[in-house]
Amino acid sequence: MQNFLDPAILFFVFGVVAGLLRSDLEVPQPIAKFLSLYLLMAIGLKGGFALAASGLELSIALSLGAALTMAFLVPLLGYSLLKTRVSRFDAAAVAASYGSVSAVTFVTAMQYLEGKGIAPGGHMAVAMVLMESPAVIVAVTLANMLRHEQAPAFAVSSSGVALAHGGPGTSVGKILHESLTNGVYLLLIASLLIGYLSGDAGKAMMQPFSFDLFKGMLAFFLLDMGLTVAKNLGSVKGKSPVLIAYAALAPLVHALLALLLSSALGLPVADATMLMVLSASASYIVVPAVLRYAIPEANPSMYLGLALGITFPLNILVGIPLYTHVAQAVLS
Numbered sequence: 250m251q252n253f254l255d256p257a258i259l260f261f262v263f264g265v266v267a268g269l270l271r272s273d274l275e276v277p278q279p280i281a282k283f284l285s286l287y288l289l290m291a292i293g294l295k296g297g298f299a300l301a302a303s304g305l306e307l308s309i310a311l312s313l314g315a316a317l318t319m320a321f322l323v324p325l326l327g328y329s330l331l332k333t334r335v336s337r338f339d340a341a342a343v344a345a346s347y348g349s350v351s352a353v354t355f356v357t358a359m360q361y362l363e364g365k366g367i368a369p370g371g372h373m374a375v376a377m378v379l380m381e382s383p384a385v386i387v388a389v390t391l392a393n394m395l396r397h398e399q400a401p402a403f404a405v406s407s408s409g410v411a412l413a414h415g416g417p418g419t420s421v422g423k424i425l426h427e428s429l430t431n432g433v434y435l436l437l438i439a440s441l442l443i444g445y446l447s448g449d450a451g452k453a454m455m456q457p458f459s460f461d462l463f464k465g466m467l468a469f470f471l472l473d474m475g476l477t478v479a480k481n482l483g484s485v486k487g488k489s490p491v492l493i494a495y496a497a498l499a500p501l502v503h504a505l506l507a508l509l510l511s512s513a514l515g516l517p518v519a520d521a522t523m524l525m526v527l528s529a530s531a532s533y534i535v536v537p538a539v540l541r542y543a544i545p546e547a548n549p550s551m552y553l554g555l556a557l558g559i560t561f562p563l564n565i566l567v568g569i570p571l572y573t574h575v576a577q578a579v580l581s
Contacts, residue, residue, distance in 0.1 A: 255364075256464070257360065257467045257468040258357075258471070258565065260469070261471035261565055261566075262475065263475060264471065264475020264477075265476075266475075267476060268475065268476045268478070268480055269482075274476065276476065281470070284473065285353075286436060288356050288463075288466060289356070289437045290437075291440075291458070291462075291463050292355070292359060293374055293438070293441040293443075294441075294443065294444040294452075295359075296371030296441050297374075297440065297445035297446070297451075298371065298444045298448065298449070298451065299371030300370065300375075300444070301371075301445045301446075301448040308520070309370065311515075311516060312370075312372060312516055313372060315510050315514055315516065315524055316377075316379050317383065319380065319503070319506065319507055319510065319528045320348060320380040320382075320383035321348075321384075321387065323344075323348040323503050323528060324344040324347070324348030324384040324387040325344070325387060327340070327343060327344030327347050327499065328340050328344040328387075328388075330495070331344065334489065334491045335492065336547070336548075338546035339547045339548055339552070341388040341395070341544060342544050342547035342551070343492070343551060343552045343555065344384070344388055345385050345388030345540060345544075346532050346533070346536050346537065346552040346553075346555070346556045347499060347500075347531045347556070347560070348383065348384025348387065349385065350377055350380045350527045350530050351533065352377065352437075353474060353561070354526060355374075355377050355526065355530070357467065357471070357569065358522075358523060360467055361573070362522060362523070362573065367522070367577075368519060369520045369522070369523040370517075370520065371441070373520060373523045377437075378437060381532070381535065384532075385536055385539055388544065389543050471565075474561075478557060481553070482558045485558040485559060492555060493559065495555070496556070496558075496560050497559055500529035500560055500563065501568075504525040504526075504572050504575075507524045507525040507529075508521060508572075508576060508579060508580075510524075511524055511576070511580065516580075518576050518580045521576045521580055522576040522577075525572040525576060526564070526568070529560075529568055530560070531556035533561060537549060537556075540552065
């Protein structure tokens with residue numbers, strides 16, 4: 250219940266309600282983009298400061314290794330489950346979205362855990378970056394394999410464009426480059442590095458920017474996300490019950506797998522909780538943007554609508570406090 254009384258979460262709920270009521274309330278796109286960049290810069294700096302204070306240890310390497318393991322495991326499981334229930338291209342695209350991560354969910358969870366006094370180390374920001382690309386690589390590899398298996402010389406994409414099959418397909422190297430050079434994640438990595446290099450002195454100088462303003466900026470951004478979720482709820486209508494169930498239940502399964510892996514590796518509660526959050530989240534910004542040209546045969550409304558219309562609000566409202574409670578109960 251405490252999570253629902255958090256001002257940032259209440260602004261998210263208000264945004265959803267306002268959107269469903271078809272209010273003309275909106276956050277101008279340039280401001281929404283600025284808020285997104287601010288949050289990632291702030292979380293990167295905070296992570297870098299924390300990493301500078303804690304130093305590099307074996308537990309950090311284990312946490313990062315666990316993050317990479319989940320980044321490959323989740324899309325493979327998702328594709329195996331969905332490939333016989335929807336188009337295999339759609340299955341690969343959905344698996345990529347759910348195998349990757351949501352930066353907004355990560356930022357919200359970080360703020361929630363800090364409020365609980367169990368904030369994870371700064372290295373979990375590195376874990377988020379590491380988990381961004383593997384799912385896309387897996388999905389693009391699967392899509393290229395599917396194209397080579399197709400008997401017809403041509404097929405038609407969801408947008409009505411003829412697509413050649415049997416060719417080289419989309420280069421994994423190109424997709425990896427797109428993911429690693431995405432401006433949002435470059436900013437996060439740079440902020441993390443700057444925070445690490447500047448240490449305590451940098452933390453003192455950036456305190457008003459990266460700490461004092463953070464909560465208010467997050468509340469404003471979640472208001473915009475609530476409005477966006479309301480606009481995308483319509484794209485969920487008419488989807489297969491299997492896909493709806495996957496969007497609602499798969500995050501719980503992914504979080505459970507992350508918990509089991511964390512327990513086996515002896516990860517701290519805070520790191521385990523954040524690994525559960527990251528594993529349960531789904532990308533609705535970077536990965537869909539890449540998939541639009543990497544797997545044009547897939548239906549964008551499917552993987553974007555499920556991630557943003559169902560999984561994101563469930564994680565924000567219920568998932569984060571649930572994962573935190575379970576991790577504390579099992580690992581403490």
